[in-house]
Amino acid sequence: MRRIVTPGRLLLLGLALVAVFLALVLVPSNEYIFLPDKAHPVAPLVTVSGAKRPAKGGIYFVDVIVQKASLLEKLFGGLHEGADLYPAQEINPPGVNDAQLERIDLQDMATSQTIAAAVAERAAGKKVVVVSKGAQVEEVGAGEPAVGKLEPDDVITAIDGKRVTGTPSVFTLMKKVKPGQVVSFTVHRGKSTLQERIKTAADPSDPKHAIVGILVQPALDIRVPIPVKIDAGGVGGPSAGLAFALEVYQLLGHDVVRGHKVAATGEISIDGSVGAIGGIKQKTIGARRAGVDVFLVPVQNAADARKVAHGLRIVPVKSFQQALHALATLS
Secondary structure: OOOOOOHHHHHHHHHHHHHHHHHHHHOEEEEEEEEEOOOEEOHHHEEEOOOOOOOOOEEEEOOEEEEEEEHHHHHOHHHOOOOEEEEHHHHOOOOOOHHHHHHHHHHHHHHHHHHHHHHHHHHOOOOOEEEEEEEEEEEEOOOOOOOOOOOOOOEEEEEOOEEOOOHHHHHHHHOOOOOOOEEEEEEEEOOEEEEEEEEOEEEOOEEEEEEOOEEEEEEEEEEOOOOEEEOOOOOOOOOOHHHHHHHHHHHOOOOOOOOOEEEEOOEEOOOOEEEOOOOHHHHHHHHHHOOOOEEEEEHHHHHHHHHOOOOOEEEEEOEHHHHHHHHHOOO
């Protein structure tokens, strides 16, 4: 009788299974995976001349590990606690590749650091100077004329050679443009100045109005009286703004934590308001893993944070001042 299963065939089968497993582990899929990262103390990242740090407690910031999911992770997302999978189009803005997205995230982090220092120093009674320097692209709509031409964080300084001093300038200048007309945008992107010519389209809600499909917000030149240095070590995104502001305020001589370990997340605006952020599930797990006493989160994210808090105290806040009050009254 012939032996169907031979040592050689078993070896080939084993090698084939190993090859399949390695392919599942090493080959990236077309989706991204969000993973929790343990919350990090802010103190080593922030420097204010002459400041003294509290003997106990501290401020912690949270981030999310975002990477291309392997085929194995795509098939079995439950391999990691708190993991979430997202298609690429939900992560990368329209017309933006991975390298561009990384640059945008780092720029968002740098902006959030400047705003955090300004909010903290203003709360401490210092004079902060804020001057509008143009209109910053907040979002580019999918399928709109600006896709591939303009990117989030671009600062528009002129339209058809006419100076843009803020968001009202953009609307005023675009009112003079007819749908289908080509418009030249002068933008600052990082350290470069670019000229982008974009053919406009008709506004679906007002066919006589020309658009390029972007949302804009004020681009601000912010100057603080006390120099603040923040080094986030390559972490991108704006969501650490609240944590940085709390740390700077504390270094200016205010006992914010009162011995507690406080994690905080939220995008902070120049008026001190705290905006919603992404990845709240992973960030809550990261705060929990760090053993903090309380986690300050934007009001919009509080309900989702409580779902995975597992005993961690969640405090929703709308503003920097509300965060200070919550910590001042923390038992």
